[in-house]
Amino acid sequence: MRPFVYERPASVSAAAAIASRFAAEGVPPTEAAAQFIAGGTNLADYMRLGVAQPARLVDLNGLGDRALRQIEVGDDSIRFGALVRMGEAADTGEIKRRCPMLAESLKFAASGQIRNMASLAGNVLQRTRCEYFRETSWPCNKREPGSGCAAMEGFNRQHAVLGTSNACIATYHGDFAQALIALGATVEVEARRGMRKIAFSRLHRLPRDTPNVETELAPDEVITAIEVPLGAWSRRSRYVKIRDRESYAFALASAAVALDMDGDTVSQARIALGGVATVPWRARAAEEALSGKALDDEAAEAAAEAAFAEAKPREHNAFKIPLGKRTLVRALLETRDMKV
């Protein structure tokens, strides 16, 4: 592991100032000399593997602002402080009641220990577990731009079928992010030049030709809060996750579904898919296929077909297309049948 200087600022502005001092033009946060750490569950691992090589770690756990550690459940929204840990959010009764999808996406992620450590903001920024990204002896366009992609013709069973490019097919593994993109969340970020809000759907970037640039964030921008609007769809919501083993594994396929129903008819569907795409993935085509329709088996299957119409399989991951469709169908029907 590369040696690093450790700093523990007491305010967001001080943290942003340190990061700003070491930021360089055109260098994304994941390659910056100074990087933020909160839970450390992803970054410490990648530093040990040599994938991440910050020369300076800015520990956010000393930040004094109490709102960073609070969950506020209001009438119209839930606001998560960025430093709230996954486990606390998953166990909050009001969240389980008002928007089950949010709590389930957290409960089914990682392990009890990791959920106690990992911050919500850090969780949504977690990096892929592509084996070729993790092991620095392989070429990888995400880790070393221009070096090539060993996954394309390699063992790509866990790789993405949606949102891929010729440069990268690494899966975005997070679960919470699927709930956030389905629900239309907003991320609040702070830097020395001020605050801004980013729609969660715009936070992550498709890999395209620059898979090393993963988000819209600048290296000195600190996520301070995540705000999730509540609506007629929130209570009738689920997160279904399919894995190689029943617990403590990344999704092979998952579906976040929230439905606003008028009798048997779908007024509004909100759908996101995990384990199958390079970024958090809102399935707009599936939502449109369901809008105004009676939600029966046939409609659910048509929505699933629409969701994967653009899917591009590789040698070992073609199974994710039928698995992803069946996961979505199951999630739609189970969500329809929820008693709310």
Added chain:
Amino acid sequence: MSETPLASLSRRSFMTGSVSAAAAGPLMATSAKAAAPQPAASAEPRDLSAISLRINKQPYNLALDNRTSLLDALRDHVGLTGTKKGCDHGQCGACTVLVDGKRVLSCLSFAVMNKGHEITTVEGLASADGNLHPMQQAFIDNDAFQCGYCTPGQIMSAIGCINEGHAGSEGDIREYMSGNLCRCAAYPNIVAAIMQAQDETRKA
């Protein structure tokens, strides 16, 4: 009470400590009385940071490279080798300890980030008179281990799991203990031990 942890070092940790001390200066734990806590921020990446930790209710003042994980600090610098290194990547749970009563993975935490927190390892569970913690006793009663390597992590995780309120049923225990792998597959007996120790652990 503050004693010099050097006195209780095992052979293995003494050897590890000796090697790194020879290579990189004063890395071993010092007596809590010997040095006042210093600011942890270092100026150069290779500077050692002065780190005060509270482990099993004892204060320790350490001078550590910032790269030192909490796990390595416990095992190689404090001499508490009960906490085990399995994968060193957060995948197996063998290194589980409690920080402020919550179970975490000590391999994924830098020691320097744990200043001011109360760390509990498996060595801190038994009472001063040698009576085992109810969870330790339950693991013995239920034959909940074979090779024993994952056991300290299992026990610390089980205590955390109960404190979190997630050990109400066998199904819950299996779900919420999934971060602790046992290659001997003693899982049925581990679940039984946790069921047995629930009430007493809540009181402990």
